[in-house]
Amino acid sequence: MPAIGYTAQVLALILALYAIVAAVMGARKNRPDLIMSAKNASLGVTIMLTVAVLVMEYLLLTKHYQTEYVAQVTNHDATTFFRIAALWGSQNGSLLFFAWLMSIFTGAVLLNKWGAVKTLIPYVMAVMNFILIFFVGLVVTVANPFAQLSFFPADGNGLNPLLYHWGMVIHPPVLYIGFVAFIVPYAFAMAALFTNQRGDLWMRTTRRWTLVAWLFLSMGLLLGGRWAYDVLGWGGYWGWDAVENAALIPWLVATPFLHSVIIQENRGMMKRWNVGLIILTFALVIEGTFLTRSGVIGSVHTFAQSAIGPLFLGFIGIMFIASLALFVTRWEILESDNELDSVFSREAIFLLNNLFFIGIAFTVWWGTHFPIISEALLGNKIVVGPPFFQKATGPLFAGLVLLMGIAPLMPWRQISSKKLLRQLTIPVAVGVVVAVVLPIFTQIKMKGAVMTFAFVAFTATVTLMEYWRGVNARHRAHGENYLTAMFNLVKRNRRRYGGYFIHFGVLFATIGIVGMEFYQVETQQNVALGESFSISSPFTGRYDLTFEGLKQVPGQPGVENTVGTLQVSHNGRVVDTIEPYREFFVRQQQPMTIPDVHRQGMSELYVIVAGWEPDGQSASFKAYINPMVNWLWFGGIVFVLGTLVAAWPATQTTRQTATAKSRRNVVEVS
Amino acid sequence: MKKYVNPLILLLSVVMVVLAALPALAQEPSMDEVNHVARKLNCPTCQSLNLEDCRTQTCDQWRDQIKDLLAEGYSEQEVLDWFIARFGVEVLQEPPREGHGLLAWLLPIVGLLAGVGWLAFVLNRWSKAAPPEPVPIESGAPTDFGVDDETLRKIEEDLKGF
Structure with missing residues (x-):
């Protein structure tokens, strides 16, 4: 079986080399048959690498520990999920995985219909295969994931403990x-x-x-x-x-x-x-x-x-x-067609x-x-x-x-200073108000934070006004209600309004980043059973954490968990019980500290177990207050949604105008 | 032989005893104080983690070392110097702003200034170039103003009303 995987890699390498030669010769001598052949060879690379990846997955799933890579990244304890994910768990496998993903993209490009850009395609193929050859060359020579051990080990080493988390898997x-x-x-x-x-x-x-x-x-x-x-x-x-x-x-x-x-x-x-x-x-x-x-x-x-x-x-x-x-x-x-005005x-x-x-x-x-x-x-x-x-x-x-x-x-080209000033009035006013109000009425007093928030307010105002201008124009011109107008506005110009969406994501994330960078507080305390310690931040108030006990819990196979239980009081009132824990990967002798959090609005109390006495009677904990941190994750989601809006395939009519537009811009020089 | 103790010697010995006992009398540094210093140092075993956040045994020992030094009355800077003397400047999280470390700080600034210079040059050249020619618009072709056909038709229809 490993031989099939390796052969597939070698064939991919040969096909990629052939594709370059055929594509360039086909373009030079104007022979469509050669270009077609290069295209088929390129698709062959994708197919061969797919075979190699499938073989690798088969070996991982069937515990073929004689394959060095399989022994390196899996062991008997590994679940099916982590066996599959072990493909990118270490160097050689991830290089194969990387090459395969790349070949999926090169293959997908070639399966597209390229009416307008036909002349480019042979060279596109040559460049893509040139890059692929390097990665495939690595897995064929110095980083072969199918390399065999001279003996059949009873068990493998297992994945790096750091990777046992869904986030690390995807x-x-x-x-x-x-x-x-x-x-x-x-x-x-x-x-x-x-x-x-x-x-x-x-x-x-x-x-x-x-x-x-x-x-x-x-x-x-x-x-x-x-x-x-x-x-x-x-x-x-x-x-x-x-x-x-x-x-x-x-x-x-x-x-x-x-x-x-x-x-x-x-x-x-x-x-x-x-x-x-x-x-x-x-x-x-x-x-x-x-x-x-x-x-x-x-x-x-x-x-x-x-x-x-x-x-x-x-x-x-x-x-x-x-x-x-x-x-x-x-x-x-x-050379540029235009000059800056x-x-x-x-x-x-x-x-x-x-x-x-x-x-x-x-x-x-x-x-x-x-x-x-x-x-x-x-x-x-x-x-x-x-x-x-x-x-x-x-x-x-x-x-x-x-x-x-x-x-x-x-606007493009130029704007009169008068017009610019008029447009700037409201956003600048909002920014200035924020810069003045924050240090007086809130706990945000540090210069860097106040300034960044003022910038965020300014930019958010501009962006909102941009949406408003578009929506209002549609509302008046087409008689659409505001919601429909908003929907159509974005639909008509996904790139622009999707882009503004992304900007909002960045602004939200900025709030979280400022909160974390400027106002995170932390403390580490050693407490005996029943004792408490406290941490407070002007943003969330005071938390008292009472140490209620430490217990050993079996975790996933090969892992011992030590869980600390803490009762959380917020400003004197009991609100939550949290259980941060320490994982210990026995085989690798490696600890991992997994935090537990108590959420309060957009802020979070974040606690880890830092250490303990063998008798479990006292332990030390590290607590953080992360003000506004959830703005960061929320901003990330908005950011991704905005990008989806901007990248979503356009409807037929908009696409036609776009191609018509781009066609006019093609000026070939030769 | 005189049978009395020189008061000066007595005083000196008392002072010495007190001084020797002082570190022990001083309050043990808190974990937060230790962390405050540890944050500025690198973990000796793993890459790029700071000493505060690393949970390996070596780092525990290093943090104990910091605690001992603080207990002996070392200031934060003296603790850092103690580590630099033994392990070199690479124990520091932040490159020193002198010697070779200065290079780390200076090059980005130089790069940015070069960028600003380049930008000024480009803007200057572009804006001094020949006055902009009107953009040619092919007759009948849709314009390039980012207005779509639908809107354009609407505008033209509306204009007919005048």
């Missing part, structure tokens, strides 16, 4: 889909460069694919944060860990791309910038995979040990340099938004890589922890919240 696939789907806009951009296409056809064609990629990447980040909050037990949602950053950095570059493509579509500007951004996004995706897979950030020494490290680095180098070379040779073709225009604000995003991306990238750069070049390893990232990116994020409010007010 987080990697979601993130991977976000990563691999960026291959679509990247391949089309490259193909457009190859064929000297001047228009923005590549961009329009892949717009929805890009949004889907971005949606999954965003969801992956959100799920990762939620998992950290629920399982890691340090009271937070984001630890600025290298692996987390590896997923955030491409997102920070893809987001300005999604914005600046709007400038190119409307004004024919920023063509070079957009191509540059998509190349950078995809290079960062591959680099992110490399960071996650190689463990290189821990130390340069792990890099030397891991066989796939240098291969990855070589591939990123080749891909990046080749893309840049192609980009530079097409520099003249990508005024600094007071949406174009200019979008440029500023790009600068902020790229600034944050660069800062995070630099901070993430600094330990290894300093170790390799300066011989002095310097760790860059969360405080650095918070201090260095916080102000830029706040700036983005403000820009998010200014951009919608700016």
Whole structure:
């Protein structure tokens, strides 16, 4: 059985190589039969990788421990669910999984009807298969998940304890889909460069694919944060860990791309910038995979040990340099159609938004890589922890919240200062009122928090007014009632109003982030049975926690749980009993601290068991008050729904106008 | 031989005894005080977690060390220095703002300034370029103003009324 899986991988590799040659030759010699053959070979890659994945799942489910990977990630205790998920539980399997997901996207692209972009398709296939060859090559050579042990072990090692959580089970696939789907806009951009296409056809064609990629990447980040909050037990949602950053950095570059493509579509500007951004996004995706897979950030020494490290680095180098070379040779073709009319225009604000995003991306990238750069070049390893990232990116994020409010007010080309002032009056007034009222009447007094909330209020007002303007116009023009008008408004221009929806999600999340970053309080106390300790925050009042007992409970197979019971009183009144616990994975000798929470409105009391005396008569607990934290999760849901609205396939009529529109923009130069 | 004790020596010995006993008399530092310092240090075994949040045994020992040092009267900075002296600056969560650590802080600022410079350059060049030509609109083609056909038809219909 393992031999079948391995053979399928090898066949996928050969088919991918063939597809590149056939596609390029077919395009050069204008032979549709060769292009057709390349297409079939590409689909063959998808089929072969699907076979390999199915074989792997079969081995995992049938406890085939002679397969090294199966022994590494499962054991007799594992449930069916975690057996299936073990496919992405460790390096070799997740590389196969990654390659397979990527091939699903390349296959799906080819199954589409590409009337208008037929000329691009051969090169799209060549680029996609080139990327696939690297990943398939890895699983065929240095990271073969089907490698066999010389003996048949009685039992396997079992999955990393950290991964025993639903969030961790769905987080990697979601993130991977976000990563691999960026291959679509990247391949089309490259193909457009190859064929000297001047228009923005590549961009329009892949717009929805890009949004889907971005949606999954965003969801992956959100799920990762939620998992950290629920399982890691340090009271937070984001630890600025290298692996987390590896997923955030491409997102920070893809987001300005999604914005600046709007400038190119409307004004024919920023063509070079957009191509540059998509190349950078995809290079960062591959680099992110490399960071996650190689463990290189821990130390340069792990890099030397891991066989796939240098291969990855070589591939990123080749891909990046080749893309840049192609980009530079097409520099003249990508000249702007229009010039900037005024600094007071949406174009200019979008440029500023790009600068902020790229600034944050660069800062995070630099901070993430600094330990290894300093170790390799300066011989002095310097760790860059969360405080650095918070201090260095916080102000830029706040700036983005403000820009998010200014951009919608700016029309394309230019605006008279008089008109701008008139539009600004109400939102600025709201922002100022919030800035004055908060420190006087509420507990929010810290400058950074007050300023960010003022920005949030300003931007929320602008966005609401945008909706109102649209709804009111429809109400008057079509006589629709406000609800229907709202529905039709969004339906007519999903991208714009879905986009504003996303902005609202960001604003809600910002409230939660400010609450956590500025006003989280914590305490750690040692208490004997029956004793209490207290924690209070101006946002929630005072909590008294009484230690009622500690008990050993058998958890899932191979895990011992120690559960602490605490009675929660809020301002003197008993409101809840919570049971945080510590899981101990016997085989791996690894503890996990699982928190329990008491919710109060949007805020949360979050408690973990930090330790205990063997007799169970006293224990130490760590309690946090996380003010407004649920705004973050709520914002995340709104964000995802907004992206769905923006990415949802348009109705037939709107699509026709869109294609008609894009057709006029195709100007081929050759 | 004089049979009395020099009062100065007596005083000195009393002072020394009291001083030696002081740390023991001082109140034991609370867990929150220990955590406050631990937050600024890295966990020695796992990557990127700070010492406060890590629940491994090594980290327990390190936190006990902090507690002992605080009990001996070390200030927060002195505790951090104690760890730096033994494990190097890489025990710190935040890179130091001097020496090589300064590079971590400076480059993003330099990058951002370069970005601002580039933006100013681009904006300046674009706005100084030839005055914008009117955007050509093909006759009969739908306009590019983000107005859909339906709305356009409606507007034209409404205009007929005037």
